[in-house]
Amino acid sequence: MSGYIASLVSVIGINMILALSLNIITGFCGQVSLGHAAFYGIGAYTAAYLSKLGVPLALTLPAGAAMAGLIGIVVGLTSLRVRHDFLAVTTMGIGFVFLGFVRKQKWLGAELGISGIPAPGLDPLVYALLIVAIAGLIIVFCVWTKRSWMGFAFDAVADDEDAARTVGINVPVYKLTAFGIGTALAGLAGGLYVYFARIILPDTFDFVQSIAILTMVVIGGSGSVWGVVASTIALTLLPEVSRAASDYRLLIFGAMLILVMRFSPGGLAAWARRYLARRQAA
Amino acid sequence: MYFVELAVKGLVYGCMYAMMAVGLTLVYGLLRILHIAHAGVFALGAFVAVIVANTTGSLALGFVLATAVSAILGVAIYRFAYQPLLAHPPFVPMIVSIGIFIVLQEGFRMVFGAYGIAFDTNPWYVSTVELAGVRLNQVEVAMVIASIVLLVGFGLFASLTRAGIGWRATVTDPQMATSFGVDPIRVRYLNFIFGSGLAGIAGALVGLLNNYVEPTMGGLVSYKALAIIVLGGLGSVRGTLIASLILGVVESYGTIYLADVFDRDAIGFLFLIVVLMMRPQGLLGRG
Amino acid sequence: MQKSLVAAALAAGLLFAGSAAAQIKIGFHAPQSGPAAADGKSSTIGAEIARDWINEKGGVLGQKIELVIYDDQNKPDQAVPIANKLIGQDKVVATVSGSYSAPTRAAAAVFQTAGIPYFSAYGVHPDITSGGNFAFRGVTLGPPQGKGAAKFIADKWPKAKVSVLTMNNDFGQSIADGFKEEAPKRGLTLIKEYTFGLGERQFGPIIASVKNDNPDVIYAIGYYFVGGPLVAQLRAGGLKQPIVAAQAFDSMKLMEIAKDAAEGVFVVGGMDRQRATPPDLQPFETEFKKRAGYDAEAVAANCYSAVMLMADAIKRAGSTDPKKIREALAATKDFPMLTGKLGYFNSVGEMYMPLEVTVVKGGTFQGAAVIDDTAILAPPGK
Numbered sequence: 001m002s003g004y005i006a007s008l009v010s011v012i013g014i015n016m017i018l019a020l021s022l023n024i025i026t027g028f029c030g031q032v033s034l035g036h037a038a039f040y041g042i043g044a045y046t047a048a049y050l051s052k053l054g055v056p057l058a059l060t061l062p063a064g065a066a067m068a069g070l071i072g073i074v075v076g077l078t079s080l081r082v083r084h085d086f087l088a089v090t091t092m093g094i095g096f097v098f099l100g101f102v103r104k105q106k107w108l109g110a111e112l113g114i115s116g117i118p119a120p121g122l123d124p125l126v127y128a129l130l131i132v133a134i135a136g137l138i139i140v141f142c143v144w145t146k147r148s149w150m151g152f153a154f155d156a157v158a159d160d161e162d163a164a165r166t167v168g169i170n171v172p173v174y175k176l177t178a179f180g181i182g183t184a185l186a187g188l189a190g191g192l193y194v195y196f197a198r199i200i201l202p203d204t205f206d207f208v209q210s211i212a213i214l215t216m217v218v219i220g221g222s223g224s225v226w227g228v229v230a231s232t233i234a235l236t237l238l239p240e241v242s243r244a245a246s247d248y249r250l251l252i253f254g255a256m257l258i259l260v261m262r263f264s265p266g267g268l269a270a271w272a273r274r275y276l277a278r279r280q281a282a
Numbered sequence: 283m284y285f286v287e288l289a290v291k292g293l294v295y296g297c298m299y300a301m302m303a304v305g306l307t308l309v310y311g312l313l314r315i316l317h318i319a320h321a322g323v324f325a326l327g328a329f330v331a332v333i334v335a336n337t338t339g340s341l342a343l344g345f346v347l348a349t350a351v352s353a354i355l356g357v358a359i360y361r362f363a364y365q366p367l368l369a370h371p372p373f374v375p376m377i378v379s380i381g382i383f384i385v386l387q388e389g390f391r392m393v394f395g396a397y398g399i400a401f402d403t404n405p406w407y408v409s410t411v412e413l414a415g416v417r418l419n420q421v422e423v424a425m426v427i428a429s430i431v432l433l434v435g436f437g438l439f440a441s442l443t444r445a446g447i448g449w450r451a452t453v454t455d456p457q458m459a460t461s462f463g464v465d466p467i468r469v470r471y472l473n474f475i476f477g478s479g480l481a482g483i484a485g486a487l488v489g490l491l492n493n494y495v496e497p498t499m500g501g502l503v504s505y506k507a508l509a510i511i512v513l514g515g516l517g518s519v520r521g522t523l524i525a526s527l528i529l530g531v532v533e534s535y536g537t538i539y540l541a542d543v544f545d546r547d548a549i550g551f552l553f554l555i556v557v558l559m560m561r562p563q564g565l566l567g568r569g
Numbered sequence: 570m571q572k573s574l575v576a577a578a579l580a581a582g583l584l585f586a587g588s589a590a591a592q593i594k595i596g597f598h599a600p601q602s603g604p605a606a607a608d609g610k611s612s613t614i615g616a617e618i619a620r621d622w623i624n625e626k627g628g629v630l631g632q633k634i635e636l637v638i639y640d641d642q643n644k645p646d647q648a649v650p651i652a653n654k655l656i657g658q659d660k661v662v663a664t665v666s667g668s669y670s671a672p673t674r675a676a677a678a679v680f681q682t683a684g685i686p687y688f689s690a691y692g693v694h695p696d697i698t699s700g701g702n703f704a705f706r707g708v709t710l711g712p713p714q715g716k717g718a719a720k721f722i723a724d725k726w727p728k729a730k731v732s733v734l735t736m737n738n739d740f741g742q743s744i745a746d747g748f749k750e751e752a753p754k755r756g757l758t759l760i761k762e763y764t765f766g767l768g769e770r771q772f773g774p775i776i777a778s779v780k781n782d783n784p785d786v787i788y789a790i791g792y793y794f795v796g797g798p799l800v801a802q803l804r805a806g807g808l809k810q811p812i813v814a815a816q817a818f819d820s821m822k823l824m825e826i827a828k829d830a831a832e833g834v835f836v837v838g839g840m841d842r843q844r845a846t847p848p849d850l851q852p853f854e855t856e857f858k859k860r861a862g863y864d865a866e867a868v869a870a871n872c873y874s875a876v877m878l879m880a881d882a883i884k885r886a887g888s889t890d891p892k893k894i895r896e897a898l899a900a901t902k903d904f905p906m907l908t909g910k911l912g913y914f915n916s917v918g919e920m921y922m923p924l925e926v927t928v929v930k931g932g933t934f935q936g937a938a939v940i941d942d943t944a945i946l947a948p949p950g951k
Contacts, residue, residue, distance in 0.1 A: 003679070004653035011646050020659075032373060078555070081562045085316055085372065089512045090558055093551030100548020103737060111742040115674055115696035197645035198675040199696065201739065204645070207505065211380060212493065216378050246640060251388040251601050257381025262363065265374045284781045291773030398609035398794065400825040410805050419805050492770040492798045494826050498604055502768045515732060537774045541764050545737060 006128040008240065010196050013131035014189050014234045019216040020138050020225070021185035026214070027223035029178035030158025031079050032088040035095030036186055036213050041061040041205030043068040043187025045102065048114040048194045053278065057120055061191040068187020069180045076179030080172050083161070095210050103202040113201035131192055138185060142225045154178055158223075215253060219260050221269025231268055287416045294422045296530025297429040303507040303514070303522045304433065304507045305356075305477030311453045311517030312473050314372050316508065318379040319359055320481055322386030327352040327482025328489035328499060329394055336402045341490075342488030348486040349479045356478020358473055365470075381498070390497035398496030406490065417560035421491045424461075429488065432480060433523065445472065453517065502547060509554040515564035525565055529553065576818075592635045593628070593889055595620075595687075595879055596655035596664030599872075600674070601640035605669060608868050612667030612690065613638060614861050615869030618853060620875035629880045630887070636876070637661055641672045648672030652679035661685065662889045663882075665875045669740055670694035673857060677704045686882075686895040690875040691868050693740050695949075698918040701791060703895055705918035707875050709946065710836060711740055714816055715747025716945040717924040718837040721938065722786055722813055723755035729785035732773060733762040734799065736791040736817070739920065744790050744815050751945065759782050765791070770798045776806045790815040797826030804830040821864035826933050831929045832918070839927035840867050840908050841936035847905035867908065874906035919948030 015055050022036045043064035050060045102108055109115075120127050145151045153174045156164035165171050194200060220231030235253075239246040264271045302324060311319040327348040329450045335344035359382060406420035442445040445468075451459035452469040460466055488503070489495040510529055514521030529550050536549035544552065556563060597616050600609035616636060620939075624633045637659045639651045648668070655661045656679070663686040666673040673692035680687040681701035689697050689706045699703045722729060731752065735745040745762065752759055760782045763775045779787065787810050789799060796818040805813065816838030824831045842865075844850055853873060857865040881904065883889065886897035899918070904911045912921040923941035927934040940946065 001655040002681075004650055004657050007650040007653045011650060014646070078559065082558055085310070085314070085376075086558065086562065086564075087510055088316065088376070089508050090555055093509060096505070096551040097544075097548045097555065100545030101543070103545060104543055109738055110692065112739045113671070115694065116699060119678075128579075130346075175531050193646070197649060197671075197675040198678050199645060199671055199694075201671045202673065203738075211384075214377075214380075222373075247602065248388075249640075250384060251392075251644070254381045254384030254388065258363065258378050258385065261374050261378045261381065262367065265367075266369055284777060287777040287780075288774050291777060295771060295773070393608060395863075396610055397822060400797075400822070405827070410807075417806055488770075491827075492826075493801060494794060494797060495771065497792065498768075499770075534774045537765075538763070540776050545766055546769065549768055 003124055006124040007196075008237075009128040010131050010192075012236045013128065013135045014193050014196065015213075015216065015236055016135045016229060017131075017138055017189040017192070017231045018186055018213045019220070020135075020142055021182045021189065021229045022213050023182075023217050023220075023223065023225070023228050024142065024145070024154075024185070025178050025182035027174060027217060027221075027228070028145065028154040028158065030154075031076075031175060031178060032084065033071070033091040033182075033210075034088050034207075034214065035075075035091040035093070035210055036182075036209070037096035037205040037209035038095045039068040039072055039183040039186040040190045040193070040209065040213075041098060041102065041200075041202075042071055042183075043190030044194050044200050044205070045108055045114065045190075047191035048117055048200050049108065051117055051194065053113065057195060059115040060194075061188060062120075062258055064191035064194075065184045068190065069184030072183025072187075073176050073180045074175045075183070079175050079179065092207065092210070095205075097205055099202055102205075111202065113190070113199060113204075115199040117194055117198040117200075119198070127195065134188070134192070139225060139229060146225065150174070159243070172176055212253075215257055219256055219267055221267025224267065224269030227267050227269030227272070286414075288538070289531055290413075290415075290416045290418070290444075292528070292531030292534030293527055294418065294426060295424045295533065296527035297504070297509075298484060298488060299510055299530060300433070300523050300526035301429050301480050301487075302503050303526050304436075304519060305481045306507050307511040307514065307517060307519055307522040308473050308477040310511060311519075312363060312470060313368065313375075313390075315364055315375045316372070316375065316379065318504065318508070319363075319382035319386065320478070320507070322390075323352045323356050323359075323365060323478045323500075324485040324488075324503060325390060325495075325497065325500035326355055326386070327389060327485030328495040329399070329485075330482070331486035332399050332401055332489055332495045333394075336399070339403070341401075341403075342403075345483065345486050348482045351484075352482025352485070353475045353479040356474040356481070360470060362475045368569040373567060383504075387497050387500070394497065396497070398494045398499075400493050400495075401490060404493050412509040419491075421487060425487050425491070428483060432483070436476065436519075439513030449473065469528050506547070506550050509550050513554050513557055513564050518564075521565055528565075578808040582795055582923075593630070593632050593883060594635045594637055594659055594661045595876065596639075596652075596659065596661040597636045597667055597872075597876075598639045598641045598651050598655075598664070598668065598676070599667035600643035600672075603642045605643040608669075608866070609640070609643075609667070609871040611861065611866040612872040614857060615865070615872035616665065616667055618856050618860070618875045619873045619880075622849075623877070623880050629883050630889070634876075634880060641668050641676075643669050643672060645671050645675035649679055651688050652676040654921050656683045662891050663894055664688070665690055665872065665879060666692055667872045667875075668692060673697050674700075680704070684895075685891050686879075686898055688875050688879060688898075690871040693743065695743065702899070702916075702918060705898055705913070705914060705920070707878065707920060708795065708871055708925060709816075709922060710919065710948060711743025712747030712750070713946045713948065714838050714924065715744040715749070716751035717940045717942070718744075718788060718813060718815065719748050719751035719755055719757060720940060720942060720945055721835070721837055721926055723752070723757050726786050726811070728756045728758075730758045730760050730782075731780045731788050732760050732782050733788050734772075734779070734787065734789045734791070735762060735764050736795055737764050740817060741790045741815075748788065748790075765795065767792070767794060767795065772799050772802050774933075776802055776808070779803070780806060780808060784810060786810055787812045789813070790817065792817045793820035793823040793826070797823050797831070800834060801827040801830040811835070816867070819867045819927070819934065821866075821933075824929060832932075834929045835889070835937060836927045836929070836934065837940075838924050839934055840870060841925055841927050842934050844936065847907065850907050853907060854870040855865065870907040874908065878906070878911070881908075887918055915948050915949055915950050917948075919950075921946060921948060 047060040047064035221227030331344040362551040430445035514525035882897040888891040928937040
């Protein structure tokens with residue numbers, strides 16, 4: 001039974017890191033990214049490739065994060081050229097280009113992906129706790145960021161880029177920072193995933209995965225740290241506790257997207273805030 | 283002949299993309315929303331066509347109903363999902379659109395079965411027409427003709443009729459148009475009826491062309507259509523048409539010559555990214 | 570009155586407890602939702618038919634079989650928790666995977682550590698069995714299938730020039746690799762290889778290129794939903810060469826889509842639907858059609874046979890001890906699967922089975938040849 005709980009906790013942890021990382025780019029800094037799974041993939045492929053060469057986990061994880069962050073900054077350069085809808089489609093394109101490239105490279109396993117990845121060398125429960133610890137650190141980082149000067153700058157950029165520029169905020173630098181941090185963390189999640197599943201195939205990092213991550217952010221409340229944390233846990237656990245939710249999983253997914261955005265575009269966080277405000281007023 | 287054939291096939295696919303993309307660009311031009319659920323409208327058209335054709339034996343009836351049902355779905359999506367959210371930033375209706383697409387796709391799978399449906403009698407798709415050494419089957423020809431007719435028709439409508447001019451005015455300057463007495467709601471309905479009906483016809487034609495209608499058929503075409511409308515300059519119908527044809531041809535050659543390096547589906551997006559970095563407003567967009 | 574009620578309740582309770590305890594649990598996972606749901610449904614129904622028929626005949630070792638079924642959505646991050654759940658919570662004695670390669674490979678690692686026999690009904694990734702000796706596979710790997718195709722083509726059309734059309738996924742690539750390795754050894758010339766994605770339905774550029782190449786034989790590797798349109802478009806494009814296809818073409822849907830264009834297409838690794846052996850093939854097809862509403866797919870047949878084989882192994886083991894079941898599985902000899910006779914398992918759990926070649930005739934798959942060549946088909950040991 002503990003094996004089951006450990007594996008479930010691991011999945012929640014990885015999803016949470018992914019959602020929080022996208023939250024930094026899209027939620028904090030307002031840059032729509034529909035291709036986030038590509039960075040998850042870059043981190044995963046980097047870590048997997050190195051791990052098969054014998055590099056230990058303590059090095060492959062940072063390597064994956066670094067690679068994803070580096071490429072993330074390059075991709076972030078596109079956000080300096082295009083905005084909003086154009087950016088949305090461009091980032092979607094990045095996701096497809098990553099996939100299309102990776103599935104053709106023989107040295108990355110092409111269609112067969114990378115398998116036979118060594119075990120993390122840790123007890124599954126310990127590994128799960130490691131993931132949770134990392135996720136916890138990231139939560140702390142996000143909360144700190146929100147209150148920091150960087151968070152203020154992100155917010156200004158998200159709100160109105162041109163106005164932010166006029167008050168002296170170096171918009172390009174902050175955009176690239178957001179992309180760099182967000183994608184690096186996604187790459188870290190990728191590395192953690194590699195040791196969990198021990199096989200990666202190109203299709204794991206497709207557009208559907210990007211949308212899944214976006215969903216967790218959006219339902220939680222784009223920009224809200226605790227909202228995203230809550231929605232990730234809820235969305236991952238729901239199919240486990242409800243058989244009906246499991247069978248109609250995707251339908252419920254889509255329905256939640258529609259209902260949440262239709263009636264509470266700020267996500268669960270906004271709904272919670274309104275609820276608490278009503279309670280206080282009453 | 284070989285290279286000509288590649289180009290001709292590319293143009294045919296371009297027409298297919300155009301029929302999808304025009305609907306998307308119409309919605310964007312009017313409402314600034316990325317109507318991702320359009321893929322579901324496309325697939326619904328295909329399902330209606332195949333089921334009606336297989337049950338009644340009449341392909342024509344299938345097409346008529348496909349157009350009608352798709353148009354209705356498109357308008358319903360506007361009325362219940364987009365209209366209430368117009369005050370919010372465009373991010374919000376786009377997410378709702380994604381949700382609608384997911385629900386539609388799953389819905390198709392549950393209602394029509396996870397395995398796709400083929401047309402029982404598909405009289406056109408095996409018999410072919412030979413034009414200057416290039417073999418095209420009749421459905422491909424029908425697709426080219428349909429897209430030309432419909433888009434030229436729309437162009438005439440937009441420049442010559444009262445309603446069409448009103449539509450164009452609303453896209454360019456909504457407030458001015460309203461002050462001249464153009465009803466914005468009617469314009470929007472017209473927009474969705476035409477764009478969605480077009481997608482429904484496209485879906486039926488593609489279903490006929492492949493002789494296979496499946497729940498996920500909207501996805502890939504839709505993503506490419508999104509790339510196309512951005513490439514063509516969001517909101518520009520002419521730009522969309524040109525971009526569709528270019529993408530069709532680029533993909534056609536890319537499939538053969540870039541196959542070792544890139545997946546076919548990635549080629550279109552790669553092209554898009556390269557162009558956007560050089561011209562952020564798209565090929566024909568106005569900055 | 571109360572006493573007899575209590576007695577009745579006790580008796581009922583004992584009966585329930587009794588029957589609950591007397592059940593052998595076998596785990597089963599398949600992609601029941603999402604894009605792969607079609608195969609997930611077929612797999613599940615196939616497995617359920619096996620379970621029901623086994624239980625109708627009295628079960629195994631005097632107990633009924635219970636299939637503990639989960640939906641893995643074709644994702645490794647779902648398969649790993651499911652594997653853990655099956656082991657820790659449901660306490661299965663063995664598991665069958667009715668799913669694709671990635672989730673199967675991920676779950677295999679978990680089952681190996683726990684010492685539970687694990688059977689991949691149709692997942693073809695080579696690494697599924699490389700994690701240890703508790704993983705077995707009931708379908709021929711890609712490379713031997715490709716080699717078998719090379720032999721079939723070379724025997725029928727000596728010294729032919731071949732164009733290869735292959736789908737972009739692990740199955741397609743591994744079959745193509747096997748073919749490309751064996752073909753030159755048999756005097757075949759490979760003109761060019763073209764690839765396409767799983768979402769592709771329009772093959773205009775590829776067909777124009779193949780026409781340009783003018784091969785003697787076309788070898789197509791893909792699932793029916795790409796194969797159907799591909800074959801139809803090849804014929805419509807004026808290409809009259811014989812088409813040899815890989816196992817993935819095998820589905821009655823192929824003929825629904827391609828109609829007459831499918832006539833004469835050979836499928837290496839297909840399943841002859843008309844066969845009288847094994848005796849449960851025809852009844853299986855009928856029962857499957859009744860339950861599912863469509864004709865049986867190969868994945869369904871594979872899962873049916875997987876469950877049958879597992880039950881047989883338990884019977885031979887004479888116990889529900891997972892280690893003994895594993896040994897019985899490994900010792901399997903000449904077991905009749907619906908797809909052919911499973912000769913034996915090699916040291917890494919790969920099976921030897923002659924490759925059946927079918928041909929589409931009169932709108933159905935008919936037997937054309939059988940390739941029984943240990944040199945080609947012998948599963949690779951690692």
